[in-house]
Amino acid sequence: MSLFHVGVAPIAFKRPNGSRLRSRMKAVPKVKLGLSDSTLTHTKETLELKLKQRSPMSDASTVCEALVLAGMDLDKAAAYLQVDTNLRLAGVSLRLSDISEGFHHLAAAGLEAHTTDVVKLLQVQFKAARLCSKPVSLAAAMEALCREPAVDEAVSLLQLAFHHNLSSADDALKLLRVVRMGFEDAKACRALSEVEGDFERAVELLNAQQAQQASISFTKSSDTPAAPDLRTEASDPSVPPLHVPEKLFSDSAYLRSYKKCAVPTQGYEVLGNAHKLIVGYLKDKGVEEYQRLGDEFFNRLQSKCVDPKNLSSPGTIATRFWSSSSVLQAEARADSNSDDGDIVPVETEFCSLLNTVLRADVPGPLLDCAVAITCAINLYCVWNDQTAWPLGPFEPSSSDCHSDEANTTYRGGGLRRGLLRWFIPGKKFRTNMFVASSFKKRIADKFVIDASKSTRQDPVLWVFKFEQRNCMHVNFLRKGIETTHSEHEFLLTPGTALTVVSAIASTNVAATPHTITLRVAPDNKKESDMLPLSPWC
Numbered sequence: 001m002s003l004f005h006v007g008v009a010p011i012a013f014k015r016p017n018g019s020r021l022r023s024r025m026k027a028v029p030k031v032k033l034g035l036s037d038s039t040l041t042h043t044k045e046t047l048e049l050k051l052k053q054r055s056p057m058s059d060a061s062t063v064c065e066a067l068v069l070a071g072m073d074l075d076k077a078a079a080y081l082q083v084d085t086n087l088r089l090a091g092v093s094l095r096l097s098d099i100s101e102g103f104h105h106l107a108a109a110g111l112e113a114h115t116t117d118v119v120k121l122l123q124v125q126f127k128a129a130r131l132c133s134k135p136v137s138l139a140a141a142m143e144a145l146c147r148e149p150a151v152d153e154a155v156s157l158l159q160l161a162f163h164h165n166l167s168s169a170d171d172a173l174k175l176l177r178v179v180r181m182g183f184e185d186a187k188a189c190r191a192l193s194e195v196e197g198d199f200e201r202a203v204e205l206l207n208a209q210q211a212q213q214a215s216i217s218f219t220k221s222s223d224t225p226a227a228p229d230l231r232t233e234a235s236d237p238s239v240p241p242l243h244v245p246e247k248l249f250s251d252s253a254y255l256r257s258y259k260k261c262a263v264p265t266q267g268y269e270v271l272g273n274a275h276k277l278i279v280g281y282l283k284d285k286g287v288e289e290y291q292r293l294g295d296e297f298f299n300r301l302q303s304k305c306v307d308p309k310n311l312s313s314p315g316t317i318a319t320r321f322w323s324s325s326s327v328l329q330a331e332a333r334a335d336s337n338s339d340d341g342d343i344v345p346v347e348t349e350f351c352s353l354l355n356t357v358l359r360a361d362v363p364g365p366l367l368d369c370a371v372a373i374t375c376a377i378n379l380y381c382v383w384n385d386q387t388a389w390p391l392g393p394f395e396p397s398s399s400d401c402h403s404d405e406a407n408t409t410y411r412g413g414g415l416r417r418g419l420l421r422w423f424i425p426g427k428k429f430r431t432n433m434f435v436a437s438s439f440k441k442r443i444a445d446k447f448v449i450d451a452s453k454s455t456r457q458d459p460v461l462w463v464f465k466f467e468q469r470n471c472m473h474v475n476f477l478r479k480g481i482e483t484t485h486s487e488h489e490f491l492l493t494p495g496t497a498l499t500v501v502s503a504i505a506s507t508n509v510a511a512t513p514h515t516i517t518l519r520v521a522p523d524n525k526k527e528s529d530m531l532p533l534s535p536w537c
Helices: 044-054 060-069 074-089 096-108 115-132 138-147 151-163 169-180 185-194 199-217 253-260 267-285 290-305 314-323 350-360 365-381 441-445
Strands: 327-333 343-349 408-416 428-430 435-438 457-465 474-476 489-492 497-504 514-520
Touching: 060 074, 060 096, 074 096, 074 115, 096 115, 096 138, 115 138, 115 151, 138 151, 138 169, 151 169, 169 185, 169 199, 185 199, 253 365, 267 290, 267 314, 267 327, 267 350, 267 365, 290 314, 290 327, 314 350, 314 365, 314 489, 343 350, 350 365, 365 474, 365 489, 408 441, 435 441, 441 457
Parallel strands: 457 514
Antiparallel strands: 327 343, 408 435, 408 457, 428 497, 435 489, 474 489, 497 514
């Protein structure tokens, strides 16, 4: 019987052939969890004292229980308590006996039971059981993780399997892939059943159904008042995908400039580059009084963002410039190379100005100034201890670590129409600018564009998924220190490697934005430079 069978006649996309479902986990020689099996030479009281010293967050009764479950093995008991602590930080509360069972289950499968693996396994089991409102076995959780290594994706896999009573994890994985493309799960399940599990044929069938529905819904009488064009890839497959010429991170002028840039060691270096960046940006825009307006904006930033005691901290000065809400306002000619033409307003904050230069990726003095400021911000985001991490809603509301969901942040904005199809699930790319997100979805929602006010963009919500306290190129901006506002901002550096988890198209962008979920790489140095750069949205 399949691990996903729940007691009623299951659905199988392919006709049964008698084969049994087999786990794809690669077996390794059985080990003893890497823990000590030495003969006990200490009294129970001594062991409890030693274990309490190694696990200061655990109370005396928990320490005692861990030792009993571990057969008085100090190392094994410490591993139980470490998993217990990590689970609680992730908002999961389990009994120590459940944790012990997790270790034994992996060991019985012939797998080395690291504490991180046990944490992931138990998280999947706990979250899936809560969402499915029924017990989930460790075997099912392990099989889901075998196919989807990230916790949230494994939970989604189990949720679909139980909800649609699928007979195998492979069928559930096919359904999840189709759902990630923006199709409703019930329709996707029916389509896969009709084509006996053929993924490509199922997608073709669903696209044809959507095209038929769209042609009906957009048939209107001649006297119907004109309405904003809110068609999207989901509501109208005739919306053409945007052609995006791909550029590799390895070929970027940014990377070349970054490799030769000397990291600022004093605040005056940041200030000098910021001033040259602002003035040069206005000059390139065709602003007539670029020097005067650039000086005024720089002086305004300097007075608000620079504390004399931080002059020896270039990272702090750079992040405060980045987070400033001061707005640069000017007027420029639409054609900067001509004295004629329309006058267009220039209105931007320093963060937008910096990102515009980084995205343009034009080699020269302007980009070099932007890269020098990037290096200064990286002193805080890359080479510094993290000041806060999104630990979930169970943290005290006054804590910087309080977030809507553990290891998750949000970003709102607009997405060029037709660009959603660029974000294919599984696709990996690198960013070409700083990417700010928030621990709070309500803050991200404020930045989601109004669909009725744009003819080129659709509203979009970005969801970033991190590994538990594991990212080398992000940091939290604290109010009053690195920032002057309170947006619970988590700042990712340029060149961050991201993988598309899902790209869900909204069928009604006036009510709901598109949702794109991205997994953040823990360490950019371990990622290839040959990845494509993200397109400007």
